Amino acid sequence: MTSKLAELASRMDKLYEFDREPVSPDKLQNGAKFAGLFAGEHVAATEFVIGAFFVLHGVTAKDILLGLLLGNLLAVLTWTFLCAPIAVRTRLTLYWYLRRIAGPGLTLVYNIANGILYCILAGAMIAVSATAIGLVVGVKIPALTDVWPTSVGWVALTILIGAAFTALAVLGFEKLSRFAQICSPWIFLVFIAGAIAVLPRLGVHPNLDNLWEVARTKIWTGVPVAGQEKLGFGHILFFAWFCNLAMHAGLSDMAILRYARRWTYGLYTALGVYPGHMLCWLCSGVMVAAVGREMHPGMMAYEAVGLAGVLGLFLAGWTTANPTLYRAGLAFQTITPGWPRWKVTLAAGAVTTVLSCFPVFFMKLLDYVAIYGLILMPMGAMVLAEHWIFPALGIAQYQAEKEKRLFNMKALAVWVLTLAACWFMPIHLYFRWLPGYFLALAAYTILHLGRRRPA
């Protein structure tokens, strides 16, 4: 078993070989590059759903504006003060840094968990695209409370779209990535145009004198639709904060920020989150209010901007599912000996396509986003402890690497313990990650106190 794991871990190392060495000084990028890179991020198909769900959950206009402003600010600060300094000091990806701390075996487990979570996310993106095509071909989309596939038509549609996305990802990931970069500013405009275009239908005057009144009474009314729980300021703040938890507190974005000249480049993430996780969410909220608060992204986009909206939603799903499928494939390549990249992407695409048939992943997207971040977050906390707290307390760093351990059992224990504690916390799911983060930080440090170097 151990030798098998060691073999898998070594195979995984080979996959990530190209970024094994720390970034050399001549490869560092300037601020303008980071501004451009982050500006195109966070405008995905799922933004159509998230902003609309806030309306369905009865958020008030004041709560959404303040919650998104502050929540996104906290996310930017987390990137800047947690992720960027470690990335700039180590110049490594999370994968290679985690390997030194958690051991190659546990890093493998983390990677596979990440791959499965990516598949579910890509499945939700396929489902969002399916609502656009479903509108054109007349397939009824599932209701908010549906868990299982609701009709043969829905299953056939998601399978067809999933198969098409997978086939295109297999045929040319690189070309699709370039196409995604082209689509990104236009998809952002579909959100903006859609929201502006439905304002007259909601009764907003051309001089905007009643905009706030309409926002308060017709869009973010404070009244949830039947069967949806009421969300408030705290929920929105935390959602905006943890929406990219795996990337900032979970440290996945070390892969990008390791190229930064200074840790302050983390502030450039504001150029991505404010347009994507504030403007787009507000716009999709406006669009769902204009279709009578019905969760149907295809209908929202069509009613707002016509056929271009349907195209926009389809392309948003496609261009964001593509890199997600690629990342999932990369994670799974370690457990499929000798498989070429196309075969692994095909397998990841097949799993993703099956998942996309289940409306629960799309209709419970807010909860899924919370769980996704929660599962990966403890690793980020442990890396933070090992990087900053251990030297301050005189604890030897990177013991797993020095002792050539396959598994850092303490890290595994803290990961499991944190997730178990979060599961039982008597607070809303959205709030659990924060105490969980501090729990992981404290538990990992305490477990290593016995290894302090004598003064």
Added chain:
Amino acid sequence: MMRILFKVLAAAGLSVCLAAPVLYFLGKISLRGFRSIFLISSLGYLLFAVLLSRKPRP
């Protein structure tokens, strides 16, 4: 020369995509007109941006 032209046309497509809903909101164009303009300028942007992204021949 062609690249500059594609760049200008792609930027024009995006600009029209932004202007069209504003004009509709202000009541200057009809809903049908807005949707048609938005669709055509969107396709124009995508076409010229794709042409622009192609590597120039050596």
